[in-house]
Amino acid sequence: MRKRLIFALALVLSLAVMASPAAAARVAVLLSAKVPEYEEALKGFKEAAPHEIVSVFDMDGDLDRGRKHLAEIEAKVKPDLIFAVGIWALQVVASRPSPIPVVYAMVLNPPSVIGAQIKNVTGASMNVPVEQSMRLFKQLGPQVKRIGVIFNPAKTGYLVKRAQVVAREDGLELVTREISSAKEVIGALEAIQDGIDALWIVPDETTLSQAVVQQMLLFSYRRRLPLLGLSDRHAQMGALFSLSFASGEDIGRQAGELAQTILTGRAAADVPYTSARKLFLSVNLKTAQKLGLEIPQAILGRATNVIQ
Numbered sequence: 001m002r003k004r005l006i007f008a009l010a011l012v013l014s015l016a017v018m019a020s021p022a023a024a025a026r027v028a029v030l031l032s033a034k035v036p037e038y039e040e041a042l043k044g045f046k047e048a049a050p051h052e053i054v055s056v057f058d059m060d061g062d063l064d065r066g067r068k069h070l071a072e073i074e075a076k077v078k079p080d081l082i083f084a085v086g087i088w089a090l091q092v093v094a095s096r097p098s099p100i101p102v103v104y105a106m107v108l109n110p111p112s113v114i115g116a117q118i119k120n121v122t123g124a125s126m127n128v129p130v131e132q133s134m135r136l137f138k139q140l141g142p143q144v145k146r147i148g149v150i151f152n153p154a155k156t157g158y159l160v161k162r163a164q165v166v167a168r169e170d171g172l173e174l175v176t177r178e179i180s181s182a183k184e185v186i187g188a189l190e191a192i193q194d195g196i197d198a199l200w201i202v203p204d205e206t207t208l209s210q211a212v213v214q215q216m217l218l219f220s221y222r223r224r225l226p227l228l229g230l231s232d233r234h235a236q237m238g239a240l241f242s243l244s245f246a247s248g249e250d251i252g253r254q255a256g257e258l259a260q261t262i263l264t265g266r267a268a269a270d271v272p273y274t275s276a277r278k279l280f281l282s283v284n285l286k287t288a289q290k291l292g293l294e295i296p297q298a299i300l301g302r303a304t305n306v307i308q
Contacts, residue, residue, distance in 0.1 A: 025263040028079040029056040030069055030093070032086025032106075041085050041105045041252030048256020051263075054079055059088055066092035074098055081259055084123070085252075087113065094118060101268040105255035106248060108203045110273055111158045119269040122262075124254035126245045127203060129275045130163040133228060133243060136281075137198055138170050139298045140226060148196035148225075149176045150188045152206040159202060182212050189219050198226045201234065213237065224291050235282035235307060240291065245276035246304065280304045 031038055046053065055077050057069035070092055073082060084090050084104040090113050093102050097118050104110065104123030114121055137144050147167065151160050164174050175196050177188040185207060199220055201207060207216075213229070217238045220227040229235060229242035245251060254274050262268050282305040288295050300306065 025051055025080040025259075026054045026077075027051045027081050027083055027259065028054055028073045028077045029083045029085065030066060030073065030089040031056060031058045032066075032084075032088035033061045034058055037248040038085045038106055040248035041255070042083075044247075044249035044252025044254075045083055045105065045256040045259070046252075047249075048253045049260040049263075051081075051256065051259060059092070061088060063088060063092060063095075067096065070096065070098065074100060081263060083255065083259065090114070090121075090123075093121060097121075101262050103255050103259045103262065103268070105252050109156055109159065112155050120267070122258055122268045122271045122273050124251045124258065124274045125276070126251060127159070127275045128230065128243050128245065128279060130159065130166050132279060133200065134163065134166045134170050134172060136228060136241065136243065136299060137172060137200070137226075139296055140198070140293070141296065144172070144197045144226065146173045146175050146196045146198075148189075148192045148199045149174050149202060150179055150185060150192075150207055151176065151202050151204045152180060153178050154180075155206055156202050156204040163202075179206060182206055182209060185212050185215055189215070193219070193223055196225065198228070200228045201230055201239075203230050221290065226291060226293060232280060232282045232305060235284045235305070238284065238287050240284055240287045240293070241299070241303075242282045244280050246278040246280040247276075250278045251276060282307065 029042060059066035059069060066088060082098060082100050082102045084093050084102055085106055087107050090104045090107050094114050102121040106126055108126050110123060110125050137147055149160055160176060167174050175192050177192050179185060179188050199216060201216060213234060216227060226240040229239035231242055231244045235242040258271055261271055281303045283295055283300060283303045284307040286307060
C-alpha cells in the first residue's frame with residue numbers, strides 16, 4: 001500500500017515538473033476594435049496554444065481608452081503576456097512601453113510603429129514576405145528587370161531595404177523614389193518612368209488612398225507596365241496582380257505560437273516578428289490583355305482568384 005502511495009506521489013510530481021509554464025500562462029487581450037478580422041485573429045491565437053485568456057479589453061478605436069485599459073492590465077490584471085490586436089492596440093503599447101511582454105497581430109509595418117527602443121514586443125504582421133513579391137516579378141519573364149517603388153522612408157524604408165537585398169539575389173533591381181506625402185506621387189512616377197519594367201505598390205499608407213492607386217493604375221496602362229498591388233481590390237481596379245494576406249485567423253495562430261515561445265522562457269526581444277504565411281494572389285487577365293502580356297502558368301497555378 002505504501003509503495004503504491006509513493007508511486008502515485010512520484011507520478012503527480014513528475015507531471016507537475018513536465019507541465020509547460022505556458023500551459024497555465026495568463027494572457028490579457030487589448031483589442032483595437034471589435035471587427036471580424038480582429039476577432040478571427042483572437043480565435044487563431046486561442047487555438048495555437050493553451051493560453052488562459054483572463055480578460056479582453058476593447059479599445060473601440062479610441063487611443064485614450066486603450067491607454068486606460070493598458071494601465072488597468074498592468075495594475076490589476078497583471079498577466080504573464082499581453083496580446084495586442086490591431087495597429088491601435090500596438091500604438092498604445094508603443095506609446096507607453098509595458099514591463100509585461102507583448103505579442104501583436106494584424107498590423108502592417110510594425111517596425112514603423114514600434115521603433116528600435118522597445119525591446120519586449122514581437123508579433124505576427126499582415127505584411128506579405130518581400131521574397132514572394134520579388135518571386136512574382138521574376139516569374140513574369142526576363143523582360144522584367146527593374147521594378148519601380150515609390151515609398152515614404154518613415155513608413156516602409158525598412159521593407160524597401162530588405163526588398164533591395166532580395167531583388168539583387170534574384171537578379172532584379174529596385175528603382176526607388178522617396179516621398180513624404182501623396183502629393184509627390186505624380187512627380188515621382190514621372191521621374192522613374194523611363195527606367196523601369198514594372199511597378200510595385202508597397203504597404204505604405206502614403207500611397208494607399210484610392211486617388212493615388214488610380215494614378216498608379218493609369219501610369220501602368222500608359223506605360224504598359226505590370227503593376228503589383230497589395231489587395232484583391234487593387235486587382236479588381238485593374239492591377240495586373242495583387243498579393244495579400246489570406247487569413248486573419250492564421251495570423252492570430254502565428255501570434256499564439258510566438259506567445260508560446262515567449263512563455264516557455266525566451267525573451268520577446270529575441271523572437272523575430274513574422275510575416276503572413278497564407279497568401280491570396282489575384283491575377284487580372286483583362287489587364288494582361290490590355291498590356292499585351294501572357295501570364296505564365298507558374299503564376300496562374302498559384303492564383304487564388306483569376307479575373308477574366
